[in-house]
Amino acid sequence: MSADPTVVVHASADLLTAATAARLITALVDVQAEGRVPSVVLTGGGTGIGVLAHVQASPARDAVDWSRVEVFWGDERFLGAADPERNDVQARDALLDHLPLDPARVHAMAADDGPAGGDPDAAAAAYRAALDGRDHFDVLMLGVGPEGHVASIFPDSPAVRSTESATAVRDCPKPPPTRISLTLPSIGWADHVWLITAGAGKAEAVARAVSGADPVDVPAAGARGRLSTLWLIDRAAATDLPPH
Numbered sequence: 001m002s003a004d005p006t007v008v009v010h011a012s013a014d015l016l017t018a019a020t021a022a023r024l025i026t027a028l029v030d031v032q033a034e035g036r037v038p039s040v041v042l043t044g045g046g047t048g049i050g051v052l053a054h055v056q057a058s059p060a061r062d063a064v065d066w067s068r069v070e071v072f073w074g075d076e077r078f079l080g081a082a083d084p085e086r087n088d089v090q091a092r093d094a095l096l097d098h099l100p101l102d103p104a105r106v107h108a109m110a111a112d113d114g115p116a117g118g119d120p121d122a123a124a125a126a127y128r129a130a131l132d133g134r135d136h137f138d139v140l141m142l143g144v145g146p147e148g149h150v151a152s153i154f155p156d157s158p159a160v161r162s163t164e165s166a167t168a169v170r171d172c173p174k175p176p177p178t179r180i181s182l183t184l185p186s187i188g189w190a191d192h193v194w195l196i197t198a199g200a201g202k203a204e205a206v207a208r209a210v211s212g213a214d215p216v217d218v219p220a221a222g223a224r225g226r227l228s229t230l231w232l233i234d235r236a237a238a239t240d241l242p243p244h
């Protein structure tokens with residue numbers, strides 16, 4: 001069972017990322033109030049990292065017991081571990097390195113100079129092993145590309161058809177070309193999927209995805225949570241949506 005999309009429109013891109021940061025803090029606090037350890041899946045891209053920067057700046061940041069949060073990534077650029085283009089490097093700079101996280105609960109995807117030895121298929125297999133036994137995330141955040149990609153899942157690609165939990169991606173249209181990515185099946189493990197995007201350049205992708213396009217053509221259309229699927233966008237990204 002997956003949840004139909006709900007759209008929340010914010011007045012600007014900065015309000016979008018600030019409000020999403022507040023939403024994330026509250027979501028994590030609420031799961032911890034149930035006595036569970038929340039699992040959150042982070043995204044790369046300017047919008048996703050912007051959310052993390054707002055969490056870091058928030059006076060409510062430490063309402064979360066960060067030592068009891070599981071952190072995963074939706075995708076990763078298959079580069080050297082210290083490469084500033086890596087999603088986990090940017091997430092650590094923006095937020096994670098400022099938090100008392102339990103390192104054992106932070107699950108980064110392998111780097112091309114790490115144990116995977118430059119083999120993206122080995123790196124994807126290692127992430128599948130890290131996910132082994134798991135079939136649930138609490139909150140999974142995704143940025144959205146202008147053609148509707150999410151994570152590193154692009155239209156009409158092997159990744160959009162993958163039935164694995166994580167896969168290697170080659171010849172990615174968005175540089176760098178080689179990546180590791182969750183897939184639509186593992187994205188669907190999430191109770192709550194948040195698609196976070198801003199700008200007129202994303203308006204067509206938003207409208208096509210929300211109106212139920214074929215996920216092979218618009219992968220964002222296939223990113224749905226079990227309990228909720230939220231499109232968190234700004235006014236510019238909402239311009240192609242029907243008036244409501």
Ligand SMILES: O=C(O)[C@H](O)[C@@H](O)[C@H](O)[C@H](O)COP(=O)(O)O
Nearest residue numbers: 044045046047143144145150151
């Ligand atoms: O590794 C990446 O680049 C991201 O995971 C990618 O999926 C990103 O989220 C989208 O391309 C949107 O990026 P922007 O928010 O910067 O438009």
